[in-house]
Amino acid sequence: MMKNYIQIEDPKDCCGCGACASACPCGALTMKEDDLGFTYPSVDEALCVGCGKCSAVCVFGKRGVGEGGAPQVYAACTKDKDTLAASSSGGLFTELAAAVFAEGGVVFGAAFGEDFALRHICVESEDDLAPLRGSKYVQSDTGDTFRAAREFLGGGRTVFYTGTPCQIAGLKSFLGKEYDHLLTADLICHGVPSVKMLRDDISYMAGRKKITPSEVKFRDKQYGWGVVGSLSDGKTKVKYSEVTSPYYFCFLGGEDYRDSCYNCRFPTEGRQGDITLGDYWGVPRETVSALGATEDGGVSCILVNTEKGKRWLERIAARVSLVPTDRASVEKRNKQLTRASAMPPSRDALFAAYRKEGYPAFLRGYKKQYKKRVVVFVKSLIPKKVKRALARMYGKIKGK
Ligand SMILES: Cc1cc2nc3c(=O)[nH]c(=O)nc-3n(C[C@H](O)[C@H](O)[C@H](O)COP(=O)(O)OP(=O)(O)OC[C@H]3O[C@@H](n4cnc5c(N)ncnc54)[C@H](O)[C@@H]3O)c2cc1C
Ligand code: SF4
Ligand code: SF4
Ligand code: SF4
Numbered sequence: 001m002m003k004n005y006i007q008i009e010d011p012k013d014c015c016g017c018g019a020c021a022s023a024c025p026c027g028a029l030t031m032k033e034d035d036l037g038f039t040y041p042s043v044d045e046a047l048c049v050g051c052g053k054c055s056a057v058c059v060f061g062k063r064g065v066g067e068g069g070a071p072q073v074y075a076a077c078t079k080d081k082d083t084l085a086a087s088s089s090g091g092l093f094t095e096l097a098a099a100v101f102a103e104g105g106v107v108f109g110a111a112f113g114e115d116f117a118l119r120h121i122c123v124e125s126e127d128d129l130a131p132l133r134g135s136k137y138v139q140s141d142t143g144d145t146f147r148a149a150r151e152f153l154g155g156g157r158t159v160f161y162t163g164t165p166c167q168i169a170g171l172k173s174f175l176g177k178e179y180d181h182l183l184t185a186d187l188i189c190h191g192v193p194s195v196k197m198l199r200d201d202i203s204y205m206a207g208r209k210k211i212t213p214s215e216v217k218f219r220d221k222q223y224g225w226g227v228v229g230s231l232s233d234g235k236t237k238v239k240y241s242e243v244t245s246p247y248y249f250c251f252l253g254g255e256d257y258r259d260s261c262y263n264c265r266f267p268t269e270g271r272q273g274d275i276t277l278g279d280y281w282g283v284p285r286e287t288v289s290a291l292g293a294t295e296d297g298g299v300s301c302i303l304v305n306t307e308k309g310k311r312w313l314e315r316i317a318a319r320v321s322l323v324p325t326d327r328a329s330v331e332k333r334n335k336q337l338t339r340a341s342a343m344p345p346s347r348d349a350l351f352a353a354y355r356k357e358g359y360p361a362f363l364r365g366y367k368k369q370y371k372k373r374v375v376v377f378v379k380s381l382i383p384k385k386v387k388r389a390l391a392r393m394y395g396k397i398k399g400k
Contacts, residue, residue, distance in 0.1 A: 004050040005029065005043045006058055012259040013061055014040055016139060017170030020054035022146040029054050031141070035355055037196025038258045039141070059173040060166060060260065071271065071303035072310070073330055075280050075287045075323045081297075088135040088219040089279040090300030095316045096185065096275070097160060101126055105158030105181075108149060110140035116199055116216060120145040120163065122152075132162075137218045137251050139192040139258065142167055146174045153179045164189045165266035168273050183312055186271060188278030188301075190336040191257030191264070193247065200359040201247030205231055209238045216240060218248070225279075225298035227252060246366035253369065254341045255350055264340040274309035277302055280325075282333035291321040301330040 005028070008014040016039045021029045028047035031039040041054065077090035084091045097107045101124075109132035111121045118140040123129055140163065149171065152159050158181040161171055165186040172184070198216075206212055213231035217240070220230040229240040229248075242249040250256040266272060280287075280301035288295055304310050313322075331337045346369055353361030379387075 003045075004052040004055065005048050006041055006054040007043075008040050010259075011038070011040065012263040014058075015060045015166035015170075015260040015264070016040065016258065017060070017166050018142040019057045019059065019146060019170035019174045022142075022144070022174050023053045023057040025049070025051060025053065033194075033196070036351060037194030038139070057170075057173050057176075059169045062173075071276070071305045071327070073325050073327050074302050074304070075283055075291060075325050076300045076302050076320055077291055077293050077298065078320050079292075080319065084297050085221050086130070086133050087221075087298065088133075089225070089277070089298045090302075090320075091298070092275075092277055092300050092302055092316075092320065093162060093185065094129065094133060095319050096183070096312060097129055097132075098126055098319075099312065099315045100158055100160040100183065103158055105160060106152055107132065108145050108159065108161040108163075110136055110163065112136065112216070116202060117141070117195055119143055120167075122148055135187075135218055136216075137192070137248070138195055138198045140164075140167070141195075142170070146171050149182075150175060153182055156181070158183070160185070162273075162277075163187070164192065165272040166260070166264065169266065172272070180308070183275075183308065184273040185275045185277050186266075186273030188276060188334055188336050189264075189266070190341045191251075191254065191261030193251060193256040194258065197247055197256060197354075197362070200362070201245055202231065204359060204363065205238075205240070205245055209244075211236050211238060221296075221298065224296045246363050249366055249370060250350070250362075253344065253373075255344050255347045255365075255369070257341060262341055262343040267336055267339055271303060271305045274306045275302055275304055275312065278330070278334060278337075280330060284329070287323050287325065290323045293321065301325070301334070303327070303330075 006020050018031055020041050021031050026047050026049055028044050029041050032042040033039050076092055078084050078095050083094045087094060100107055106122050106124050108120055108122050110118055111131035113119055118136050118138050120140050120142045122145060123132065149159050149161055160183045162185045168184045168186045202213055202216060211233045213233055215232045218229040220228060230237050231240045240248060242252045278301045280299040283299045288299060291299065293299055304313055350362065350365040353365060
C-alpha cells in the first residue's frame with residue numbers, strides 16, 4: 001500500500017487541530033501524545049486504505065485560508081453583570097451563544113473534564129454553558145466535535161463553534177464547504193502548552209498550597225480583569241498566577257507552547273472566525289467610559305471579519321455595549337494579532353530538561369528565568385541618570 005497518509009516530520013508543522021483524524025474514513029488515524037503531552041497524528045498502517053484524505057484536509061501549512069481583510073473592530077462588553085463576572089474578558093462569547101440557543105442552535109467550546117483534561121464539547125442550552133466560559137491556557141482536544149458539528153449542520157441546526165484560530169481553520173477545512181447556519185469565533189491566541197504540563201503544575205501547586213484542587217481558573221474576576229486565576233477544592237481558593245505557578249509564568253513568557261505556535265501564520269493571514277474575540281488590553285479610559293464599563297470588569301476587543309459575523313453582532317446589539325475602534329489601537333498591546341510568538345532562547349533547554357527529568361527540571365528552569373526577570377524589572381526601575389553614573393563609576397574602578 002502506498003504511504004499516502006500524513007506524516008509530520010517536523011513538529012512545528014502540526015498544530016494538533018485533529019482535522020486529519022476526523023477526516024479518516026476508517027479509523028486508521030488517531031491523535032497520540034508525545035512525551036511532552038502534545039498530540040500528533042499516528043497511523044495504523046493495517047487499517048489505512050491510502051485515500052490521502054488526511055493530507056488533503058491538513059490546513060496548517062496551506063496559505064490563503066483567512067477570512068476578511070479589513071474587519072470592523074469594536075471595544076465591547078456585555079451589559080449583564082453576572083455574565084461579565086463569569087467571563088474572561090467582555091463576555092461576548094456568552095451573548096453570542098445565547099443568541100444561537102434562541103434559534104435552536106448548538107454551541108461548541110472548550111471545557112475541563114476529569115483530571116483537568118481539556119476537551120471541546122457541545123452544549124444545547126444556556127444551563128449547560130458555564131463550563132465553556134473562561135479562557136483555559138492549555139490545548140483543547142477537538143475529539144469528535146468536527147464530525148458532530150457536520151452532523152448538526154447537515155440536519156439544519158445552527159452551529160456556533162469557538163476555538164483557537166488553528167482549530168477553526170481545521171474545522172472549516174474538514175467541512176469543505178460553506179454553511180450559512182455555521183457561526184465561528186476564533187480567539188486572539190499566542191500559543192498553548194499541553195495538558196500534561198498543566199497536570200504536573202497543579203500537582204506541584206497542590207503540594208505547596210496543601211489543597212487538592214478540583215477546579216482551575218486562569219482568569220478569576222474576583223482579582224479584577226487581568227491574568228490572575230485561582231485553584232479551588234470547593235472550599236478553599238488560592239491564587240493561580242505567574243507569581244505562584246511555574247506553568248503560568250512560562251505561559252506568559254511564551255516558553256511552554258507547542259512548536260507549531262512559534263510557526264503560526266494565523267496572526268498575519270486574515271482571521272479564521274466570522275468574529276474574533278480577545279481582551280482589549282490597554283483600552284483607552286475614554287473608551288471604557290463610553291462603554292459605561294469599568295476597567296476592572298473587563299473589556300473585549302472584537303474583530304468582525306465577515307458579513308455573517310456582522311449579522312450575528314446585530315442580533316446581540318441590544319445586550320452589549322459597543323464602541324467602534326480600529327485595529328491599530330487593539331494591536332498595540334496584542335502583538336498576537338500581527339505575528340506569531342517568538343521562541344525564547346531558554347525554551348529548548350527547558351523542554352529538553354522536562355523530557356529527561358520531568359517537572360523538577362521545569363521548576364529549575366522557571367526559577368532561573370524568574371530571577372532574571374526580577375533583575376530586569378529592578379533595573380527598569382533605576383532612572384537613566386543613575387544608571388549612567390553607576391556605569392561611569394564602574395568604568396573608573398575597572399580602569400584602576
Ligand atoms: C490559549 C488562549 C490564548 C489567548 N491569548 C489571548 C491573547 O494573547 N490576547 C487576547 O486578547 N486574548 C487572548 N485569548 C482570548 C481571551 O482570553 C478570551 O478568551 C476572549 O477574549 C473571549 O472572552 P469572553 O469574555 O468573550 O468569553 P469567555 O467566556 O471568557 O471565553 C470562553 C471562550 O473561549 C473558548 N476557549 C477557552 N479556552 C480555550 C482553549 N484552550 N482552546 C480553545 N478555546 C478555548 C471557550 O470555548 C469559549 O468559547 C486567549 C484565549 C486562549 C484560550
Ligand atoms: S495540523 Fe491538524 S490536520 Fe494537520 S496533521 Fe496536525 S492535527 Fe492533522
Ligand atoms: S490515507 Fe486515508 S485511510 Fe490512511 S490514514 Fe489517511 S485518511 Fe486514513
Ligand atoms: S498560536 Fe497558532 S498554532 Fe498555536 S494554538 Fe494558537 S492558533 Fe494554534
